[in-house]
Amino acid sequence: MESATPRLTVTQREQWEVDAKVSEIYQFFSSLPHHAQTIMLELRRDKHLEFLTKGLRQLGPSFSVLDANRAWLCYWILHSIALLGESVDSELENRVIDFINLCQDPSGGYAGGPGQMPHLATTYAAVNSLITLGGQRAFSSINRDKMRIFLLRMKQPSGAFRMHDAGEIDVRACYTAISVASILKILDYELVQNVGDYILSCQTYEGGIAGEPGAEAHGGYTFCGMATMILMNEAGRLDLPSLINWVAFRQGVECGFQGRANKLVDGCYSFWQGGVFALIQRLPSLMDQESRSSEVEENQTSGNIRTASSTLSEQECSSELTSSDDDETSHFGDGEHSDIGFCFIKRHAELEPLFHSIALQQYLLLCSQVQEGGFRDKPGKHRDYYHTCYCLSGLSVCQYSWSKRADSSPLPRAVLGPYSNLLEPIHPLFNIVLDKYYEAHDFF
Ligand SMILES: CC(C)=CCC/C(C)=C/CC/C(C)=C/COP(=O)(O)OP(=O)(O)O
Ligand SMILES: [Zn+2]
Numbered sequence: 001m002e003s004a005t006p007r008l009t010v011t012q013r014e015q016w017e018v019d020a021k022v023s024e025i026y027q028f029f030s031s032l033p034h035h036a037q038t039i040m041l042e043l044r045r046d047k048h049l050e051f052l053t054k055g056l057r058q059l060g061p062s063f064s065v066l067d068a069n070r071a072w073l074c075y076w077i078l079h080s081i082a083l084l085g086e087s088v089d090s091e092l093e094n095r096v097i098d099f100i101n102l103c104q105d106p107s108g109g110y111a112g113g114p115g116q117m118p119h120l121a122t123t124y125a126a127v128n129s130l131i132t133l134g135g136q137r138a139f140s141s142i143n144r145d146k147m148r149i150f151l152l153r154m155k156q157p158s159g160a161f162r163m164h165d166a167g168e169i170d171v172r173a174c175y176t177a178i179s180v181a182s183i184l185k186i187l188d189y190e191l192v193q194n195v196g197d198y199i200l201s202c203q204t205y206e207g208g209i210a211g212e213p214g215a216e217a218h219g220g221y222t223f224c225g226m227a228t229m230i231l232m233n234e235a236g237r238l239d240l241p242s243l244i245n246w247v248a249f250r251q252g253v254e255c256g257f258q259g260r261a262n263k264l265v266d267g268c269y270s271f272w273q274g275g276v277f278a279l280i281q282r283l284p285s286l287m288d289q290e291s292r293s294s295e296v297e298e299n300q301t302s303g304n305i306r307t308a309s310s311t312l313s314e315q316e317c318s319s320e321l322t323s324s325d326d327d328e329t330s331h332f333g334d335g336e337h338s339d340i341g342f343c344f345i346k347r348h349a350e351l352e353p354l355f356h357s358i359a360l361q362q363y364l365l366l367c368s369q370v371q372e373g374g375f376r377d378k379p380g381k382h383r384d385y386y387h388t389c390y391c392l393s394g395l396s397v398c399q400y401s402w403s404k405r406a407d408s409s410p411l412p413r414a415v416l417g418p419y420s421n422l423l424e425p426i427h428p429l430f431n432i433v434l435d436k437y438y439e440a441h442d443f444f
Contacts, residue, residue: 009262009263010262010263010264014264015264018254018264018265018378018379018380019253019254021367021378021379021380022254022255022265022363022367022378022379025366025367025379026362026366029366038417038418040365040366041362041365041366041416041417041418041421042365042417042418042420042421043365043369043395043417043420043421043423044369044371044372044373045084045420047371047372047373047374048080048084048373048374048375048388048392049081049084049086049373050373051372051373051374051383051388052077052080052081052084052373052374052385052388053081053088053092055073055077055385056073056074056077056078056081056088056092056096057092059073059074059096059099067112067113068111068112068113068116068122069112069113069122070099070103070112070113071100071103071110071111071112071113071122071123071125071126071129072112072121072122072125072386073385074096074099074100074125074126074129075124075125075126075128075129075132075389076125076385076386076388076389077385077388077389078096078129078132078133079128079129079132079389079392079393079431079432079433080385080388080389080392082132082424082433082436083392083393083395083396083423083424083426083433084392084423084424085423085424088133093133093135093138094137096129096133097130097133097137097138097141099114100126100129100130100141101141102114102115103116103122103126104126104141104142104143105117105118105146105150106146107146107149107150108143108145108146108147108148108149108150108151108153109123109146109147109150109151109154110122110123110125110126110127112125117164117165118150118164119163119164119167120154120161120162120163120164120172120173120176120177120180121163121172121173121176123147123150123176123180124175124176124179124180127142127180127183127184128183128430128431128432130142131183131430131432131436131437131439131440132432132433132436134436134439134440136443139440139443139444142184144184144186144444147180147181147184147186148181148186148191151177151180151181151186151191152190152191153165154173154177155177155190155191156169158194158197158198159193159194159195159196159197159198160173160174160194160195160198161173161174161176161177161195168212169212170211170212170221171198171199171202171209171210171211171212171221171224171225171228172211172220172221172224174195174198174199174224174225174228175223175224175225175227175228176224177191178191178192178195178228178231178232179227179228179231179429179430182231182337182340182341182429182430183341183430183432183437183440183441183444184444185444187231187337188337189336189337192232192337195228195232196229196232196234196237198213199225199228199229199238200237200238201213202215202221202225203217203225203238203239203242203243204216204217206242206246206261207239207241207242207243207244207245207246207247208221208222208243208246208247208250208260209221209222209224209225209226209243216260217246217260217261218259218260219247219250219257219258219259219260219269219272219273219276220259220269220272222243222246222247222272222273222276223271223272223273223275223276223279225238226238226243226276226279226280227275227279227428227429227430230279230283230340230344230429231337231340231341231429232337232340233336233337233340235283240280240283243276244280244354247273247276247277247354247355248354248355249261250269250273251273251355251356251359251360252265254363254367254378255356255359255360255362255363255367256269256270256360256363256364256367256368256378257269257270257272257273257274257360259272259273264378265363265378266377266378267363267364267367267368267375267376267377267378267387267390267391267394268377268386268387268390268391268394269390269394270360270363270364270368270390270391270393270394270395270397270398271390271391271393271394271397271431272390273355274355274357274360274394274397274398275393275394275397275428275431277353277354277355277397277401278397278400278401278428279428279429280351280354281349281350281351281352281353281354281401282344282345282347282348282349282350282406282428283350284347284350341427341429341430341437341441342441344429345406345427345429345434345437346406348404348405349403349404349405349406352402353398353401353402355401357397357398357399357401357402357414358398358416360394360398361395361398361399361415361416361417362416364391364394364395364398365395365416365417365421367379368387368391369391370383374387374388375387375388375391375392392423393426393431395421395423396423396424396425396426397426397428398414398416399414399415399421399422399423400414400425401414402414403425406425406427406434407425407434409422410422
């Protein structure tokens with residue numbers, strides 16, 4: 001996946017063309033009787049599954065389409081299948097594990113395809129794929145010792161991470177490194193040190209987070225930056241009111257999200273932007289942000305990062321921390337960092353959704369969903385696995401956005417269309433189906 005290009009404001013004509021297509025769909029929908037509307041809002045589960053399974057079966061050492069992205073394809077497809085509450089048969093599962101293993105570099109991390117250079121983004125995709133598959137064979141194929149060595153090799157003196165040897169330094173690299181380390185329970189002070197300072201330097205005057213210092217705020221990087229800060233327990237250092245304000249204004253008249261100001265709506269931002277709301281809902285009260293920020297400054301001067309950046313109180317986390325298997329895994333990670341993701345998801349949502357979750361579901365089901373299976377960016381575009389993964393992830397975020405507990409079944413009114421549209425809930429810090437996350441949490 002490439003970094004966002006410099007801002008190219010869309011022309012009025014491009015905006016008009018999208019709005020014309022979207023409003024034609026919505027007008028047609030409004031003209032239908034209720035039962036026909038329900039049919040139009042139906043999630044085409046079988047068609048999606050057919051499209052996804054076909055894509056997965058085509059993957060293999062000799063398959064050269066999107067060659068450097070094959071680990072990503074595994075994740076996009078497997079995660080989509082898991083969101084639909086389905087799984088792959090054991091023969092296909094073993095083939096995928098073997099294939100991902102071929103992408104594992106002898107010195108740690110995963111490449112996008114066999115024999116290629118290990119890369120942080122494909123490492124994240126490979127690890128998330130294996131966790132989504134679940135089970136002893138998938139989990140134990142990950143070399144965690146070597147992984148830690150790879151992550152440390154990508155770490156820069158500034159604290160940030162590089163995508164690969166001699167590669168770009170950006171917020172995606174920070175997120176993928178910290179996410180992988182956190183879920184594999186190898187996250188420690190050495191990996192975390194100064195990452196927060198780098199991410200803070202990427203929060204722009206608009207409130208969102210850019211890919212690198214001085215660049216433009218973008219939904220993809222805002223998700224990455226926010227999730228990374230939470231995983232390090234440093235979210236309180238961000239200017240959260242202005243971040244929330246920026247994300248909230250990215251949902252437009254088409255009902256979907258745009259990635260940045262003056263750009264077009266796109267289904268994949270349902271997760272990148274919608275996911276930020278899922279994160280915000282589980283942060284402790286934003287009201288005390290001001291007092292926390294001054295505490296942060298005080299503690300930073302004294303070098304006390306952990307206390308300075310606390311957004312999850314010690315007490316809230318302590319029971320989970322003590323009940324985990326930290327003792328057995330103490331040579332990996334440090335107890336302070338390894339269970340933040342677990343504590344986070346156990347918290348009740350403190351806020352109602354700060355975006356229009358029904359409107360977003362409407363955009364996803366009527367404008368992004370392709371009747372023959374798969375999802376797309378917007379009407380007029382082709383379906384692909386990337387958009388299928390992030391549209392389904394965004395749909396799940398919407399459906400559970402009114403639920404206090406991450407895994408409790410939503411009320412019917414939170415789910416647009418028939419209740420059979422309901423997807424599996426995700427862990428929003430990692431974008432992994434919740435049950436799969438718990439299985440990995442127990443294993444590592
Ligand atoms: C985990 C991981 C690696 C996350 C990456 C997150 C991320 C940066 C996503 C956005 C990537 C993307 C499609 C940018 C589009 O820029 P554009 O200029 O083509 O599109 P725009 O007009 O919508 O801004
Ligand atoms: Zn997109």
